[in-house]
Amino acid sequence: MKRIAESTVRRLSLYLRFLEEFEAQGHQTISSGELASQGGTTSAQVRKDLSFFGSFGKRGLGYSVSALSASLREILGLGRQWNVIIVGAGKIGAALAQYKGFRERGFKVVGVYDTDSARVGRSLDGVHVKDQRELEGDVAKLKPQIALIAVPAEAAQPLVDRLVKSGVRAILNFAPTPLTVPKGVTLRSVNMALELEILSYALVNADD
Amino acid sequence: MKRIAESTVRRLSLYLRFLEEFEAQGHQTISSGELASQGGTTSAQVRKDLSFFGSFGKRGLGYSVSALSASLREILGLGRQWNVIIVGAGKIGAALAQYKGFRERGFKVVGVYDTDSARVGRSLDGVHVKDQRELEGDVAKLKPQIALIAVPAEAAQPLVDRLVKSGVRAILNFAPTPLTVPKGVTLRSVNMALELEILSYALVNADD
DNA sequence: ATTAGCTTGTGAAATCATTCACAAGACCGC
DNA sequence: GCGGTCTTGTGAATGATTTCACAAGCTAAT
Structure with missing residues (x-):
């Protein structure tokens, strides 16, 4: 097509x-x-x-x-359930993990990961946060098709590489940095500061 | 131009x-x-x-x-500080209120509002959550140029109308619903479930 | 069975965005 | 100062997306 x-x-x-x-x-x-x-x-x-x-x-x-x-x-492609993992359990990752809208639309969070031991073990809406070292093993086992990235900018590209290597084919990135993925993997980014900057531009140029 | x-x-x-x-x-x-x-x-x-x-x-x-x-x-238009208010102090609103990336780029959160009395009074990273009834008064006083909306879908349009009436000229919407604003007001939306659906489409049609 | 009133599906036209390709400058080394 | 090597700025060409405009198809009413 x-x-x-x-x-x-x-x-x-x-x-x-x-x-x-x-x-x-x-x-x-x-x-x-x-x-x-x-x-x-x-x-x-x-x-x-x-x-x-x-x-x-x-x-x-x-x-x-x-x-x-x-x-x-x-x-x-919404006639089925998609399994999603979230990497990064900071403010944004945690909010995503608990967001009802995903589940309602067939996206099920099957794992949340972080590197910070203070966060590992916490429970977020039924899913508890695991150590990021378990990522590869879990991906092999649970076969999530989609990963959400909510880690600091500098950790994002290495993480993407790990995810792609493990077989994840679709990534939604919330880290404020551009990322690259090989062909065959779909990447989308949501950058909130950038959205505000576009608003800033619009405000400054309101008289167009 | x-x-x-x-x-x-x-x-x-x-x-x-x-x-x-x-x-x-x-x-x-x-x-x-x-x-x-x-x-x-x-x-x-x-x-x-x-x-x-x-x-x-x-x-x-x-x-x-x-x-x-x-x-x-x-x-x-980033040579200045923009004052931002956040309406809705649920998971997403709270995460936004505490997001460091905004402050770093000149966007200062000057108010967070909610209707739920259980949330009113909480402190989010130095700004405490106020009752939504104080919105109009505060907007008149603080003159925030930008509002972030993180309320349930059904509450979003009435809220936008209130904000516009109070003089807010730029809105970033996180509620999963389309909104309308009059000319002269800029609206942008971030819809996370929608982003996932686009990934879903890409996965299902991976062989194009 | 015909007409009137809607609304779709779609080529063609128009608009908008990206890429190409190259003349015009700018610097460096000799 | 001149030739060689870069890299910009920008019309023109290409490509993508949206809008137009209208024939074709369906329903209801008479």
Whole structure:
């Protein structure tokens, strides 16, 4: 299949959110325009996004909420449980470990690791923090597909290398540093200070 | 001035990071190629990004690390302190309140608010959590330019409306829901579950 | 069965972002 | 001062994404 733009995948994910809300409200069908207004985009964009994957609607009618939800879940790979490990049990790692939103969407935290002995042994929402030396062994055993990185910037790249070597194929990085991964491994980064700097730029240039 | 793409601003922010590291290592000059290899981009991209704002290098030599750092800080509006409030003192709000990276880059947390009386009064890294009823009064007094939102999804939009009404012009949202703001207000969202879903998509479609 | 009223799916056009490619400078060594 | 070697700054070309615009398809009402 043709490569799909990340912006498209991101929007599909948003559409799914909204479809679930809509379904809970008992609606049966939804039009591209309604979907668009929630996601802050246009009806043409919605239709184009969906068209990459097939044809899901009925002309004149719109989309079946439940059928489209199911299709999007399928497309996004959410019909299953993903096992996730979190490395780094500081403030951010701990908050992530306890974040309910992950579990609700099929992402199960199966391990939390740290190097600091003061943190090892603590329990975070049912999962207790293990020593980072156990990482390789656990990855081999539990086969988590996704790792979240919440360690200091300087520890992040060596950690990524270890994770990749152990077979992790998808990484979400919260350390404020750019990382590199080999081809075949997907890396995404969330950098909160950077987001604030973009806001700072917007404030300073408010008169554009 | 011509409108600058967000992707450009994001990269400028990254370049600044490296420049600071590079400066700490005692280097005087840096070429667009060196800057690019750090940021995972190309030298042409670096030069193009900078060209929107002026001409900062010397042909044959590269860029003065300190001069370019200063220019980027100026462009990004980082030559000053920004006052930030955080609304929502749950796991994520608390982690944000204690995140050192913000302070280091000139973002000072001047208030943390929650509605839950069990959380009100707690101290998070020197700032203590206040009742959300004090929000409007404090915003009028402290004039924070930026608000971080870490409340449940359903509480987010009403909160945004209150913040905007009180004069906040930039918002960073961590609630997993799309929000709308009037023109003149900048909103950015960080949605962690969404990032995981994008990874999920990548894993399922690894063979593209 | 026809019409009226919606809404989809999709090429084509327009816009936006990145990469290319090269002239114009700048420094160094001789 | 001149030739050689870098590296910038930037139009032009390419590539990617979004928006437009409209034919085609479906439902409901009469």
